[in-house]
Amino acid sequence: MPADRAFACDDCGHRWYYDRRRCPACGHGAESAGTVPLETGEVVAMTTVETTPPDVRAPNHLALARFDDVRLVAQAVDGDLAPGDAVRFEGSHRLREGRDRTDPRLVAVDDP
Numbered sequence: 157m158p159a160d161r162a163f164a165c166d167d168c169g170h171r172w173y174y175d176r177r178r179c180p181a182c183g184h185g186a187e188s189a190g191t192v193p194l195e196t197g198e199v200v201a202m203t204t205v206e207t208t209p210p211d212v213r214a215p216n217h218l219a220l221a222r223f224d225d226v227r228l229v230a231q232a233v234d235g236d237l238a239p240g241d242a243v244r245f246e247g248s249h250r251l252r253e254g255r256d257r258t259d260p261r262l263v264a265v266d267d268p
């Protein structure tokens with residue numbers, strides 16, 4: 157699934173980010189869950205990984221971010237984000253060299 161989408165329970169509407177077998181709120185099977193776009197979130201914490209696998213960028217800037225009730229860890233475009241900053245997913249980046257799949261990374265929102 158693209159990095160900028162979350163799962164949404166088709167029974168109760170609860171949203172989550174990482175693969176699950178069941179909705180954590182109501183227990184409904186996740187196989188029928190839909191997906192929803194994540195719009196504007198807020199940075200909770202930042203970290204930078206300096207030592208990465210050979211095909212992953214270094215330094216690798218990672219953000220723990222909150223999109224309402226959905227919390228996730230995602231790559232940030234740069235290390236300038238700080239807790240409390242408004243962010244959204246943007247762009248098309250490869251996590252690993254040689255991989256076809258691309259995903260957006262978190263960038264600051266100037267006017268949330």
Ligand SMILES: [Zn+2]
Pocket residue numbers: 165166167168169170179180181182183184
């Ligand atoms: Zn549910």
